[in-house]
Amino acid sequence: MKNNRYDIEMLSAYLDGELSPKEKIYIEEKIKSSLDLQRKLDELKRLKSITSEAKPELSESYYFETRLMASLNTAESKTEKIKKWIPAFTFTTLAAALIFVLSINPTLISNFLEQQKGNIADFYKSNLKPLLYAANLTNEDIFNFALYEELPLDPSNSQTLKLSYDQTGKEFFEIKQNSNTKEQNNLKNFVAALDLNESEQKQMDSLLKVYSEKISSQVLVSDKNAIAINPNIWNLRKAVLADILSFAKKHGNENFQKIVKINQIPSIDKNIVWLEKVKNESPKDFIIFTPDTVFSTELDYDFAELNNEMKKVSEEMKQASKEQNSQKVIFKFKLDSTLVGLTDKLKSDKNFKMFVHSNGVQVHLQEMNIPEMELPNFDSIAVAISEATKNFTLVRVGSPELPEIPETKNFVIRKESNFNNSIKSREVNIDSVIEENNKRIEINNKKRQSVKFNNDSSANEVKSMVDSLIIKQNEELRRQIEQLRREIEKFRQDLQNLNNRQKIQEYEEIIKLLEEQIEI
Amino acid sequence: MNSDNKKEDMEQPKILTLDDDFSLIKRFIDGDDDSFKTLVNRHKEKVRNIIYLTLMEPDVIDDIAQDVFITVFKNLKHFRFESQFTTWLYRITVNKCKDYLRKKNVRKIFSPIKDEEEDIASFRINEDPDIKEIVRSAISKLPDKLRIPLVLRDMEGFSYQEIAETLNCEIGTVKSRIFRAREALKKILEPLEKELFV
Numbered sequence: 001m002k003n004n005r006y007d008i009e010m011l012s013a014y015l016d017g018e019l020s021p022k023e024k025i026y027i028e029e030k031i032k033s034s035l036d037l038q039r040k041l042d043e044l045k046r047l048k049s050i051t052s053e054a055k056p057e058l059s060e061s062y063y064f065e066t067r068l069m070a071s072l073n074t075a076e077s078k079t080e081k082i083k084k085w086i087p088a089f090t091f092t093t094l095a096a097a098l099i100f101v102l103s104i105n106p107t108l109i110s111n112f113l114e115q116q117k118g119n120i121a122d123f124y125k126s127n128l129k130p131l132l133y134a135a136n137l138t139n140e141d142i143f144n145f146a147l148y149e150e151l152p153l154d155p156s157n158s159q160t161l162k163l164s165y166d167q168t169g170k171e172f173f174e175i176k177q178n179s180n181t182k183e184q185n186n187l188k189n190f191v192a193a194l195d196l197n198e199s200e201q202k203q204m205d206s207l208l209k210v211y212s213e214k215i216s217s218q219v220l221v222s223d224k225n226a227i228a229i230n231p232n233i234w235n236l237r238k239a240v241l242a243d244i245l246s247f248a249k250k251h252g253n254e255n256f257q258k259i260v261k262i263n264q265i266p267s268i269d270k271n272i273v274w275l276e277k278v279k280n281e282s283p284k285d286f287i288i289f290t291p292d293t294v295f296s297t298e299l300d301y302d303f304a305e306l307n308n309e310m311k312k313v314s315e316e317m318k319q320a321s322k323e324q325n326s327q328k329v330i331f332k333f334k335l336d337s338t339l340v341g342l343t344d345k346l347k348s349d350k351n352f353k354m355f356v357h358s359n360g361v362q363v364h365l366q367e368m369n370i371p372e373m374e375l376p377n378f379d380s381i382a383v384a385i386s387e388a389t390k391n392f393t394l395v396r397v398g399s400p401e402l403p404e405i406p407e408t409k410n411f412v413i414r415k416e417s418n419f420n421n422s423i424k425s426r427e428v429n430i431d432s433v434i435e436e437n438n439k440r441i442e443i444n445n446k447k448r449q450s451v452k453f454n455n456d457s458s459a460n461e462v463k464s465m466v467d468s469l470i471i472k473q474n475e476e477l478r479r480q481i482e483q484l485r486r487e488i489e490k491f492r493q494d495l496q497n498l499n500n501r502q503k504i505q506e507y508e509e510i511i512k513l514l515e516e517q518i519e520i
Numbered sequence: 521m522n523s524d525n526k527k528e529d530m531e532q533p534k535i536l537t538l539d540d541d542f543s544l545i546k547r548f549i550d551g552d553d554d555s556f557k558t559l560v561n562r563h564k565e566k567v568r569n570i571i572y573l574t575l576m577e578p579d580v581i582d583d584i585a586q587d588v589f590i591t592v593f594k595n596l597k598h599f600r601f602e603s604q605f606t607t608w609l610y611r612i613t614v615n616k617c618k619d620y621l622r623k624k625n626v627r628k629i630f631s632p633i634k635d636e637e638e639d640i641a642s643f644r645i646n647e648d649p650d651i652k653e654i655v656r657s658a659i660s661k662l663p664d665k666l667r668i669p670l671v672l673r674d675m676e677g678f679s680y681q682e683i684a685e686t687l688n689c690e691i692g693t694v695k696s697r698i699f700r701a702r703e704a705l706k707k708i709l710e711p712l713e714k715e716l717f718v
Binding site: 008013016018043044047048050052053054055056058061067069071072 | 569578581589655659670673674695705706
């Protein structure tokens, strides 16, 4: 077989006329004696002929030389040699120049690095804008900030800045995605609960407005994903809470006591405006937090001038169009994997410690100077108020067209009370109480009959037991009706304040209906 | 023999006529750019043919041929007159083709899989099959190592010696590869034996 393959290989070369004379004689003799080889030779011949015939016809290439000469004449081919050396030459020249310069001025690089640091700080410092214009802070936001220590960073309220204290009492701030939506009417509820009159409400609003401007100048954001926080904001938070509480105690003392338990109410000096205390000691050093770094730097900011400018701009914009997207700075801090890298960078930093969690990032201030001042700590009351405001529900009486009545008042009714919020449900409730009572009596009667039937001897005993049950239930019913009456009485008193006669008539009818039901 | 003549050439390049390859090259080295044009004109078709046969891709022939002559132009001053100009030229040509194939294979790795492989048998479906086309297609399926010596021999009429010099390998290797190429080609064309060999 091996010989055969060797022979066939020779056959192929024989066909090509590439054998030495000796080999040629050898193979020709072999062919003569072997039919197989003859057949194979024929096969190879045919194959060679069809291969040769298959040679493709190639059309002529016009302008081949012209094209070639054009490409050869381009600067590329002639200057290629020079080009090859250009990078090496440039590099050598630059290196030599650098060596020369450094020999004259050895501190150049360190100076340069310092300058770069400054440039980075400047980069992030530029375009910083007070939060008021970025997030459009409302009085509600300020009130919530006092209670929950959280400030929205953008108008959509999707990211918040939370200020807090860790276990060791050190301040930290947190930027997080706002997942749980806070009650939106906390301030309204609070004001309603205190039952403030119009001028008092205006005072409250102006108080919050002042704080809003003050607070927004303590938190600056930029479109470069930087956020600058004045350490004094922790104090401001305490102050705004203290001022709100002191105002509440001053103007709505009785109602205030209803919200906060008497033993919780601190002795607040009504004449102190806490804001004044904080104002004087605002430091110029801001903590600037970016996805690349955290540093503290002095920030000279002419807020008065900026406020004026921004007011002008916002007024112009209001006039020009009433589009909602008039806010130019939309701040959105990127909470992504790059922050994890930042935690490693900050490990050696004495001033800051950072923790990244799934929902946001926490920056703990280690050795930052937060001016210490004597501010009352009302955080426990804040909790009580936030609990209480959650349990308030505003019920607007005079349902269809309230705007017609200028002196409409809001009624605040405690959720926990047995008295239900809506008039409709009150009717249902009384019916159901009576109905249920009747059913019980009926069932008891049946029971009594069956007991009688089964056991006559104990009949009297059972009867007295059932009677006492009915009495008890009736007492319960009476108690509820009594309570209902009291509520109605209060309701009527409230209604007397309303000037709208038509409405009063309506309500009196309702009350009459209720009383009739009670009598039934 | 051919090779003996060549040796003489190598030792003492004879200027037989004024426009043989060597004298043209010498004139080029002396600064006559027109002699290069003559060289190009003389050999371009052979070069283009080799490229076509080696790659079986008509679209790239001229670009590669241009590239070949640019390389020749840049290196002609260093030509040592030790072998025929054509041997040197064809070696450059085949090397350029190999470069192209290498790059193409790399590109293939990074490009999505396509059904490039045409089934030879599918030619039978065609009512009027072009036998030449079928054979060319079959040849194109051979691996480069076998295909290039075969086409240089059977289509371009190169001697084994010339092929060995062009491909920079031994004559024995050329002989064996051409034989293996024919065996492989026969296998590929086996299903069409009747149509092809009647």
